[in-house]
Amino acid sequence: MFWQEEIETIDSKNLEKLQLERLQKTVRCVYENVPFYRDKFKDKSLKPDDIKTLQDIRKLPFTTRDDLRLNYPYGLLAVPKNGGVVRLHTSSGTTGKPKAIFFSKNDVNQSAELIARCLVMTGVKSDDILQNMMTYGLFTGALVMHYGAEKVGILVIPAGPGNTERQIALMQDFSSTCLHLTPSYALYLSEVMESKGIMPKRDLSLRRAYLGAEPYSEETRKKLEQMLGIDIYNSYGLSEMNGPGVAFECINKDGMHIWEDNFIVEILDQETGEPVTEGQQGELVLTTLCREGMPFLRYRTKDIAKIIPGKCRCGRTHKRISRILGRVDDMFIVRGVNIFPQQIERVLMSIKGVAQNYQIHLEAYDKMLVKVEIEQDFFDGNIEHLLILKSKITEKLKSEILITPKVELLEPSTLPMSEGKTQRVIDRRTL
Amino acid sequence: MSGIREISVFAENKPGKIEKITGVLANEGINILAISIASTNGFGIIKFIVDKMELAYQKLKEKGFTVSLNEVLAIEMKDMPGQIHEIARVLLRNEINMENAYVFIEESRKQAYFIVQVKDIERAKRLLEKENLKLYDEVKEEK
Numbered sequence A: 001m002f003w004q005e006e007i008e009t010i011d012s013k014n015l016e017k018l019q020l021e022r023l024q025k026t027v028r029c030v031y032e033n034v035p036f037y038r039d040k041f042k043d044k045s046l047k048p049d050d051i052k053t054l055q056d057i058r059k060l061p062f063t064t065r066d067d068l069r070l071n072y073p074y075g076l077l078a079v080p081k082n083g084g085v086v087r088l089h090t091s092s093g094t095t096g097k098p099k100a101i102f103f104s105k106n107d108v109n110q111s112a113e114l115i116a117r118c119l120v121m122t123g124v125k126s127d128d129i130l131q132n133m134m135t136y137g138l139f140t141g142a143l144v145m146h147y148g149a150e151k152v153g154i155l156v157i158p159a160g161p162g163n164t165e166r167q168i169a170l171m172q173d174f175s176s177t178c179l180h181l182t183p184s185y186a187l188y189l190s191e192v193m194e195s196k197g198i199m200p201k202r203d204l205s206l207r208r209a210y211l212g213a214e215p216y217s218e219e220t221r222k223k224l225e226q227m228l229g230i231d232i233y234n235s236y237g238l239s240e241m242n243g244p245g246v247a248f249e250c251i252n253k254d255g256m257h258i259w260e261d262n263f264i265v266e267i268l269d270q271e272t273g274e275p276v277t278e279g280q281q282g283e284l285v286l287t288t289l290c291r292e293g294m295p296f297l298r299y300r301t302k303d304i305a306k307i308i309p310g311k312c313r314c315g316r317t318h319k320r321i322s323r324i325l326g327r328v329d330d331m332f333i334v335r336g337v338n339i340f341p342q343q344i345e346r347v348l349m350s351i352k353g354v355a356q357n358y359q360i361h362l363e364a365y366d367k368m369l370v371k372v373e374i375e376q377d378f379f380d381g382n383i384e385h386l387l388i389l390k391s392k393i394t395e396k397l398k399s400e401i402l403i404t405p406k407v408e409l410l411e412p413s414t415l416p417m418s419e420g421k422t423q424r425v426i427d428r429r430t431l
Numbered sequence B: 001m002s003g004i005r006e007i008s009v010f011a012e013n014k015p016g017k018i019e020k021i022t023g024v025l026a027n028e029g030i031n032i033l034a035i036s037i038a039s040t041n042g043f044g045i046i047k048f049i050v051d052k053m054e055l056a057y058q059k060l061k062e063k064g065f066t067v068s069l070n071e072v073l074a075i076e077m078k079d080m081p082g083q084i085h086e087i088a089r090v091l092l093r094n095e096i097n098m099e100n101a102y103v104f105i106e107e108s109r110k111q112a113y114f115i116v117q118v119k120d121i122e123r124a125k126r127l128l129e130k131e132n133l134k135l136y137d138e139v140k141e142e143k
């Protein structure tokens, strides 16, 4: 099933032609309307007409998060703020000012079109009911999904996150079939269901869930699919690129199709800014092709991913990116080794007896402590079994990250489990 | 069944855990007959034998403790010196490895038992049948 079959299955020749046209238009637009970009072009002695092929994208300047902060709030608008834009979203950072993202009327519509493609791609039909458990408000996650689902024409329950008992009641009362939520909230939800004796397969009508806004591992997906008895699809988006719907999994669950008629994808070495060899991982860098309000050239997402080579069985021609393998900012260094929390999670979730929640504590400059919750059913009163589990975790982590961490076993549900984003890395090191 | 059950509770090495557990039991009017604490670098297991095993297990579970209820060997002890040594000798001869052990005194206070956690309890019971050791007779359980 397709939402826009023609564009979703476009051949590469036509796609490239379309991308070049749109890129040239975007470049002209920012050069003429955004002083920030005009200055950058001047620095590089670059003119819009210098962009003659898609490869010329490498001549274009990057846009970074700091650029968004420095030009906050209106600096990067390409249209008049009065009459040109109809919606504001912000994305908060850990430091300094938030990032402001404006949508024109067409941007609102276009982001909804992309979501519609995504939902239909996972098999959504008119009898589906979406319970949207992302935060409504300044965050793009919920509203963009909401508009997209309405475009498809299905019922949307704007539940927002939190109040888990009410969420379950909504699922029961209105037979929700699809959920949209963060991975950490999905874990929390499944724990609450388990403790209340609710068996999703028996008691609810759930078919699928869309997980996004936080990186998480394949093992966690499998665990959640089993616990909730549903199909889980990965969704990738970021406020700077209009929120969810940038890339999304089809029913094959083998990478996320990134809508190349709307974005040009580059995977670059995070340090040199040069393209990596096809199939290698690197920083995802995106250029918007259809955005009016705030077009961005070569936006450094700080998300680490790779392109999945080959054609997808679903027939869509748009490239697939891997799940987000890490965030440039989440990466931490212990004894000179670069480590992503996702590496730790992958290892932990592959070990029997380990529950879903964990925390990484960085203490002295070279000491790493991993706190791991054990599974309730794993505990049989035998201290030997716990010691074996502990050394298994230590060994497996060591072979993944080449450092021997200290492992601490905890009771289930002792680590803070949030209904929003969960802090996985606690860095107490002082320089 | 010639065995007895013990309750094990997982405990991080955090102060106050035993106080919390015993508080739950005291609230329910459950009498602790034996207690053993095993701890390693980082975590520990607290084991109990109480007068109302099922109730204690349910209540601890309800309160969110990580609990397990397991059968252990309960070997009758005679009131004379060298008893534990004698039992240990028999176990060794039968290649039964003691994973954890402590002493439990029956509610009537008449009889003491040596509580031993072993890997394969059925095998241990079979082997001990041939020995001059008496095992606890029946799990006396409240309704």
Ligand SMILES: [Zn+2]
Pocket: A250, A251, A252, A257, A312, A313, A314, A315, A316
């Ligand atoms: Zn596909």
